[in-house]
Amino acid sequence: MQTLTKNLPKCQQCPVRASALFGHLNTEMLDVVRALRTHQLVLEVGEHLYHQGDSPSKAYTVYEGWVVLYKNTHDGERQIIRFALAGEFLGYKLGNNTVYDHSAQALSDVKLCSFPISEIINEAGKHTALLLAIQSMNDTTMERCHSSITSIANKTAEQKVAYLFLTLYAREQEVRATEDNCIPFYLTQEDIGDALGLTSIHVNRVVQGLRRKGLLSCKNRCLSLHKIEELIEVAKMDRFEAQQFNLI
Amino acid sequence: MQTLTKNLPKCQQCPVRASALFGHLNTEMLDVVRALRTHQLVLEVGEHLYHQGDSPSKAYTVYEGWVVLYKNTHDGERQIIRFALAGEFLGYKLGNNTVYDHSAQALSDVKLCSFPISEIINEAGKHTALLLAIQSMNDTTMERCHSSITSIANKTAEQKVAYLFLTLYAREQEVRATEDNCIPFYLTQEDIGDALGLTSIHVNRVVQGLRRKGLLSCKNRCLSLHKIEELIEVAKMDRFEAQQFNLI
């Protein structure tokens, strides 16, 4: 893990700002936030940002790359809780005697902006706008969690996989609109399985099925969705949710 | 839904205070909170507190009874997100153009304390202690959500059911310690199925299995766990989590 403290990029020109935590803060508030950002972190693929059981002291926004959050399970496997993409907020948890219930690991090379939690709290007390921004980010994460539960508990393997692809695709498109409807994709089939409660073998069969139907292609760490509408149908994603993700 | 505005119980003598959102606030802060609580609500079994799609304006703490939070699924069923027991906080979500992603319904007769969200925000800006209390409640809910995902995705039906029973039992014990290790239990087997992604028929078989092993009994809306240690083993609940729930 490498730490950068000099020549940090300006928040106002931040490429992920629009979709990031602090997206809808005004210029003045942005200065407050920037003052909190003490440094940037660089992680290589596979490196951990924190481990389950660590005491939290910093929160982070992903500047570039993908981070996976996971819990260790009873049988020595891992359950992936969520994927944090560019612009997203993670690690925010109050620290007195509490510890992280999950680990955070880099899925690609990752760059993060780092904020001391105690100072965030401090500033949030002074600026309602910041408080609202954080709470609103929290709400989004919570809703994603709810959708995750719903998906994992009630859908077939094909529906789950299609759903996951659609949501990752939509979230990635939001930060970096690509003309060729292709996004960088850092997950192995094992990762997908660990996120959805499936074996990588079954994920493989399902992904092949989706490919054969011409709905998507996925090679060279790059995912293309060819028929969004049909995928939404396959995933049994409801219209409201599809709209929230800007898919229709 | 009935609204009470007079002779509201004092927060300082609140039976659920210790485990409630505002449990670790000092007396002074408690007065601030009480001032926010404009009224109490009374719901009968089956009544809704709010529906998926409603705009949030109030947050609530459960004063007595059980509330179920659920999402409608693509196939017309429902996925239960969580159960809110006495002392818990729900409905807290920022309101500008956003709507609830789930519904809240009374599982028993329920009494709630009601707080305008905008005023909570206001006061949280003035009192860091309140901000921390809310954030800490948020963290707990989030962690429960993570555990839910892990349980639903990776456990067998028997493990999931045992796990759910243990957690509900522990949470209920926390507010009202019962000498006869028996808690009021408001769930049907259908509810359990909807929470865990199982059919009620399969839940039935599993519950019978646990009964036959002498691990628990459940009749007359009353649940007793006879062998906690063994249930923890069956549920594959890890020691750390069991400790968090005060089960060991």
Add this chain to the structure above:
DNA sequence: CGCACGTTTGATTGCAGTCAAGCTTTGTGG
């Protein structure tokens, strides 16, 4: 080149869903 990691294929197994029907409890109205 060879190893490690990820993907692919096939055969078999088993957990939980589905369908169908009977039983028990609860609660409501005559």
Add this chain to the structure above:
DNA sequence: CCACAAAGCTTGACTGCAATCAAACGTGCG
């Protein structure tokens, strides 16, 4: 207070989706 309906629980037979086991194939990297 009884009758009957509705809701919830229980049982059995059968089915199917996804796990498991086993092994081969690609591919990128040291």
